[in-house]
Structure formats: C-alpha cells, structure tokens
Amino acid sequence: MRPFDHHIYSLLLNHDCVIVPSFGGFVASREPARFDRDREVAVPPARKIEFDAFLRKNDGLLVRRLVDSERVSYPEA
Numbered sequence: 060m061r062p063f064d065h066h067i068y069s070l071l072l073n074h075d076c077v078i079v080p081s082f083g084g085f086v087a088s089r090e091p092a093r094f095d096r097d098r099e100v101a102v103p104p105a106r107k108i109e110f111d112a113f114l115r116k117n118d119g120l121l122v123r124r125l126v127d128s129e130r131v132s133y134p135e136a
Contacts, residue, residue, distance in 0.1 A: 066124050084114030
C-alpha cells in the first residue's frame with residue numbers, strides 16, 4: 060500500500076480540495092506570477108496548500124482513490 064500522503068499529493072495535482080473524512084481538508088489556491096522589486100527577480104505562478112480543520116465532511120474523492128488504487132473496500136477506505 061502506498062503512503063497515505065502520496066494519495067493526497069496526487070489528488071491535489073488535479074483538484075483544489077482534498078478532504079480527509081473526520082480530519083480536515085487540504086485546499087490549494089493559486090498565486091499569480093509577480094515581480095519582486097527588492098530582489099529584482101520574477102517569481103513564477105505557484106499553488107499554496109493550506110489545511111482547514113473545519114472541512115470534515117466526506118466528499119468521496121479520497122475514498123474513491125483508495126478503493127480504486129489500493130483495491131480495498133469502501134468501508135476500509
């Protein structure tokens with residue numbers, strides 16, 4: 060079985076939010092490219108990942124991933 064964080068990471072590549080049921084959710088937001096005048100460098104666009112402990116309701120995304128990739132039942136996932 061792959062490490063749990065591998066599944067979260069993989070899902071965040073294509074989704075803006077991954078909820079771990081009864082734990083919380085990881086939310087990705089986009090930061091635009093900008094120019095840092097102090098350092099005189101261009102900073103490329105990026106994604107910032109934050110954790111929200113109030114996102115606890117199961118949306119099924121992570122569970123479906125575990126069922127499909129790890130071949131476990133839905134209750135196990």
